[in-house]
Structures are given as C-alpha cells and as structure tokens.
Amino acid sequence: xxxxxxxxxxxxxxxxxxxxxxxxxxxxxxxxxxxxxxxxxxxxxxxxxxxxxxxxxxxxxxxxxxxxxxxxxxxxxxxxxxxxxxxxxxxxxxxxxxxxxxxxxxxxxxxxxxxxxxxxxxxxxxxxxxxxxxxxxxxxxxxxxxxxxxxxxxxxxxxxxxxxxxxxxxxxxxxxxxxxxxxxxxxxxxxxxxxxxxxxxxxxxxxxxxxxxxxxxxxxxxxxxxxxxxxxxxxxxxxxxxxxxxxxxxxxxxxxxxxxxxxxxxxxxxxxxxxxxxxxxxxxxxxxxxxxxxxxxxxxxxxxxxxxxxxxxxxxxxxxxxxxxxxxxxxxxxxxxxxxxxxxxxxxxxxxxxxxxxxxxxxxxxxxxxxxxxxxxxxxxxxxxxxxxxxxxxxxxxxxxxxxxx
Ligand code: PLP
Numbered sequence: 001x002x003x004x005x006x007x008x009x010x011x012x013x014x015x016x017x018x019x020x021x022x023x024x025x026x027x028x029x030x031x032x033x034x035x036x037x038x039x040x041x042x043x044x045x046x047x048x049x050x051x052x053x054x055x056x057x058x059x060x061x062x063x064x065x066x067x068x069x070x071x072x073x074x075x076x077x078x079x080x081x082x083x084x085x086x087x088x089x090x091x092x093x094x095x096x097x098x099x100x101x102x103x104x105x106x107x108x109x110x111x112x113x114x115x116x117x118x119x120x121x122x123x124x125x126x127x128x129x130x131x132x133x134x135x136x137x138x139x140x141x142x143x144x145x146x147x148x149x150x151x152x153x154x155x156x157x158x159x160x161x162x163x164x165x166x167x168x169x170x171x172x173x174x175x176x177x178x179x180x181x182x183x184x185x186x187x188x189x190x191x192x193x194x195x196x197x198x199x200x201x202x203x204x205x206x207x208x209x210x211x212x213x214x215x216x217x218x219x220x221x222x223x224x225x226x227x228x229x230x231x232x233x234x235x236x237x238x239x240x241x242x243x244x245x246x247x248x249x250x251x252x253x254x255x256x257x258x259x260x261x262x263x264x265x266x267x268x269x270x271x272x273x274x275x276x277x278x279x280x281x282x283x284x285x286x287x288x289x290x291x292x293x294x295x296x297x298x299x300x301x302x303x304x305x306x307x308x309x310x311x312x313x314x315x316x317x318x319x320x321x322x323x324x325x326x327x328x329x330x331x332x333x334x335x336x337x338x339x340x341x342x343x344x345x346x347x348x349x350x351x352x353x354x355x356x357x358x359x360x361x362x363x364x365x366x367x368x369x370x371x372x373x374x375x376x377x378x379x380x381x382x383x384x385x386x387x388x389x390x391x392x393x394x395x396x397x398x399x400x401x402x403x404x405x406x
Contacts, residue, residue, distance in 0.1 A: 009039075024362055031058025034381050034388040036367065045392040047380040048367040052197065052229050052341060055256035055298060057381035062297050063259050070293035078284055085292035089265075092299045096238055098247045099267035103276070104287035108228035108254035109143025111264035114281055115250045116147055116189065118268065119222045122275045123188035127220065135182050135221075136191040137173040141198035142226055151191055154199075174204060176211040187221040189250075194240035197229030200375040201336060201343025209246040222249040222272070228264070229341065232256035233302040233382050236311040236339035243338070256382075259298040263291035302382065311339045311382050314389060318342055318378060321393045328397075329404045331357075332376075340384075344376040353403070360399040366392055 010025055026038040034057050036044045049055070056063060070085060077083055090102040103114050116134065123131040136142070138153040149158035150165035158164055171178040173196060183190065190212050196202040216223040225248035230240040234256060237243045241251065249272060254264035285291075301307060319335050322344055326332030334345040346354060354370040361368045371377040380389075 026362070033057040033059075034384045034392070042365065044362075044365045044367050045388055045395060046367045047378045047384075047392055047396075048369045049379045049381055050260060051255070051369060052234060052379035053255045053258070053260055055232055055234070055259045055382050056301060057383060058260075060259065060301070060383075062301055063261075063294055066293045066297035067261065067290060070290050074289050076285070076288055076290075079282060079287060083287065083289045083292070085289045085296060086287035089292040089296045089299070092296060092303075093253075093265060093267055096299065096303055097251070097267055098241075098269070099251065100270035101268055101273035103266040103268075103273075103281070104292065105264040105266070105283050106262050106285050106288075106291070107143070107264045108226075108252065109145045109148045109264075110283060110286075111228060111252035111254050111266045112142045112148045112151070112191075112226055113145055114266040115224050115226075115252045115268075116151060116191070117281060118250060118266070118272060118276055119189035119224060121280065122222060122272055123220075125275050131186055131188050131220075133167045133169065133184070133186045134189050134191060135169055135171060135179065135187055137193070137196070137199075138170045139173060139199035139202075140170075140191070140193055140196060140226075142191065142193075143228075173199070173202065174208045176208050179208075179212060179215060183215045183219050183221065185219060187219050189222045189224050190216055191224040191226060193226045193228075193230060194244060195230040195235065195338055195341060197341065197377075198371055200345070200371045201341055201377055203240075203336065203338050204244070206244055206246075209241075209244050213246050216249070224248060224250045224252070226252050228252055228254045229379075230338075232298065233308060233311060234339050234341045234379070236308055236315065238303050238308070240338065256302075257298060258291055258295050261291050261294040263288070263295050265295075307382055314380075314382075314384060314386070315339050315342070317386060317389050318393070321390075322378075322396075325393070325397050325400055329400050331400055331404065337378075340378070340380055340382055342378040343371055344378075346374050346376065350403075356403050357399065360402045361396060364395045364399040364402070366395040366399060368396070 028036045030037045036046045136151045140153040142148040142152045153170040231253045251267045322335045332344045333347045337343045352373045369377040
C-alpha cells in the first residue's frame with residue numbers, strides 16, 4: 001500500500017510529527033459549510049474556523065470553483081514572472097482599502113515580516129540608521145518568525161531562541177499615556193492589532209488608535225496595523241481599521257484572506273512601497289496563482305453589504321446566547337469582541353480553564369478555540385447559518401454545564 005493510501009491515526013502524530021502542536025484526539029476528514037466530519041463519521045459544528053481562516057466555511061462553492069479553474073490553468077510561475085490572479089487580487093485590495101500597493105506572501109508572519117522590514121527600511125532611507133525602534137503592545141501576537149516573535153508581546157513565544165531582534169519595546173495595550181512615554185524620534189513604527197486576537201479578543205479603544213496615529217505623525221513613525229486576524233470581514237467591516245476610521249500606513253492580512261488557502265498580504269501606500277525596489281525583499285511562492293485566485297474570490301464574496309451586514313446580525317445572535325449561558329452558569333465575566341471574533345472572558349472561578357471548555361466542547365461535537373488560558377474564543381465562518389449558530393450554542397451550553405458539574 002502506498003503512503004497516500006495507508007491508514008493513519010491520531011496516534012501517528014506523536015510518532016512522525018515534530019511535537020510543536022498537541023492537536024485534539026480526532027482527525028477531521030471533510031467539511032461542508034460549518035459542519036466537519038471526522039474519520040469515524042462523527043459530525044461536528046465548527047465555530048473555530050481554522051483559527052479565523054475559513055471565512056466562508058468549508059468547501060464554499062465559489063472558492064472551490066475558483067481553485068479548480070485555476071488548477072486547470074496555471075499553478076506557479078514564481079515572481080520572475082507575474083500572473084493574472086495576483087494582479088487581479090492586488091487591484092481588488094487596492095480598490096477596497098487605503099492602500100495603493102500590495103506585496104503577497106504565504107502567511108501572517110510573513111506579511112508582518114514584510115511590514116516590519118519595510119518600516120525599518122523607510123526610516124533608514126529617510127532619516128538614517130538611528131531610527132529603527134519599533135513599539136508594540138504587551139500580549140500582542142504577530143507570528144512565529146524571529147522578528148515577529150520579537151515584536152509580539154508574549155515572552156513565552158520569544159524566549160529561549162538566543163538573541164532577539166533588538167530595538168523593540170512593549171507597552172500595555174489601550175494605554176495611550178504609556179505609548180506617549182515610549183515613542184521618540186528613534187521610533188520607526190508603532191505596531192498594533194486593532195483587535196488583539198491571540199491575546200484574548202480585546203478590541204482597541206477608538207481614542208487609543210487615534211492617539212497612536214497622531215503620535216506616529218508627530219514623530220515621523222509609521223503606523224502598522226496587523227489585521228491578520230481582525231481583517232477580511234471578521235469585524236463586520238472589510239478591515240477593522242474601517243470601523244475605527246483610523247488609517248494605517250502599512251496593513252498586514254492573511255488568515256481569512258485565503259479562506260483556507262495559504263496567502264498573506266502586506267498593503268501600503270505608493271510612497272512607502274518605493275522603499276522596497278526590486279531585490280530588497282521577496283518570497284518564491286508570494287502571489288502564487290492558486291492562492292491569489294482563491295483570495296480574489298474571497299474578496300468578491302466578503303466585500304458585499306449582504307455578507308458584512310450579516311456578520312453584524314450574527315454577532316448579536318452569538319452574543320445574546322453566550323451572555324445568557326454566562327449568566328446561567330456564572331462562567332463568564334464578559335462577552336467581548338467584534339463581528340464574528342468573539343471572546344468569552346472566564347469569571348474568576350474558572351480563570352485559567354479555557355482548555356477545559358475547549359475539551360468539553362469537542363466532546364459535545366463542537367469545535368471552538370481558546371485565546372490564552374482565560375478566554376474562550378469563537379471565530380466561525382462569516383456565512384454560518386443561523387440554524388448552525390443555534391445548534392452549536394446548544395451544544396456549547398451542554399459543554400459548559402459539563403465543566404460546571406465537574
Ligand atoms: N498576526 C496575528 C494578529 C495573528 O493572529 C496571527 C496568527 O494567529 C499571526 C499574525 C500569524 O499568522 P500566521 O500563523 O499565518 O503566520
């Protein structure tokens with residue numbers, strides 16, 4: 001029997017995979033909409049969305065069509081040549097946002113790597129080698145490369161790998177005074193998630209982002225918004241910055257951009273893009289035709305009033321029921337977030353036990369997420385059916401009851 005046809009099981013993970021992850025005990029094999037089936041044929045409702053990725057659920061017909069059509073046309077040519085899907089996607093993103101230019105890559109970390117390198121390059125070109133400091137937020141998450149863990153505000157991800165990238169400082173999120181105290185003429189960029197995702201589904205205050213924008217302007221620093229998790233419709237707007245009306249200089253996108261096909265993008269202005277001339281940065285797969293064809297279809301479907309208004313309505317549906325469950329069982333101190341990125345902050349009695357809720361949900365045929373040890377996170381498809389929301393939250397209530405009963 002060939003390797004492709006061999007029977008594989010969860011236990012094989014512990015034998016053949018580098019143990020960077022500890023995945024759940026079942027193996028999903030098929031998905032349709034917001035339902036997923038495992039090897040045993042068990043059906044689960046998916047409120048995890050591949051960690052805010054499966055923005056149109058599983059096997060959305062428009063995405064399947066875009067991928068298969070492109071698969072029959074052209075898979076890859078590298079950036080020695082350009083390609084039609086990449087150019088079409090760049091035009092769509094430029095038309096829909098503040099940006100004039102797009103750089104494509106394969107993940108959120110790479111989109112941020114490009115953003116941080118560009119910010120440093122711009123400062124270097126315009127103001128000289130002394131202006132290289134980056135200010136980021138405590139508890140932020142920007143990816144797992146050495147630069148992105150260094151900018152990320154969680155030492156558990158950046159410690160233990162030798163010297164970090166230097167010139168980076170961290171300030172408490174949503175604390176404008178702390179940002180004011182940290183910023184200086186040496187600052188080249190302030191990097192923020194408009195909604196902290198991994199850090200606990202924490203939206204920024206409007207005044208904080210406005211203040212950050214003003215400080216950047218005052219100190220000739222660039223404002224970088226990491227919208228890898230908050231972007232592509234998840235907030236109910238195409239990007240969360242549009243909700244706030246605070247425009248960044250550089251924006252990173254990934255996750256939902258490809259709806260499940262790996263792609264990342266860094267968006268910026270024409271003037272800043274000129275600091276990345278040919279040869280300064282790159283990646284073999286960036287702008288891959290398959291990825292760009294799918295992402296183009298995602299943008300077409302997402303960036304419509306129908307889908308974006310639907311996100312706001314589904315947010316209310318989720319929130320009302322989650323608050324009710326929280327009150328009934330005394331498990332949540334707050335239900336927060338925006339659109340379909342929702343976090344339930346565990347009450348004191350359940351602090352540190354988000355994993356227990358995750359495990360119990362899975363036992364009740366429901367896929368959810370944690371955002372740290374104290375927050376239960378939901379990042380479902382933006383087009384999740386109301387009936388799936390209701391049934392999924394029924395299952396969630398039973399899962400919560402189980403945790404509460406011990
Ligand atoms: N930035 C944010 C805000 C994220 O939430 C993530 C992933 O969770 C990343 C960057 C990293 O993206 P990727 O895992 O695709 O490299």
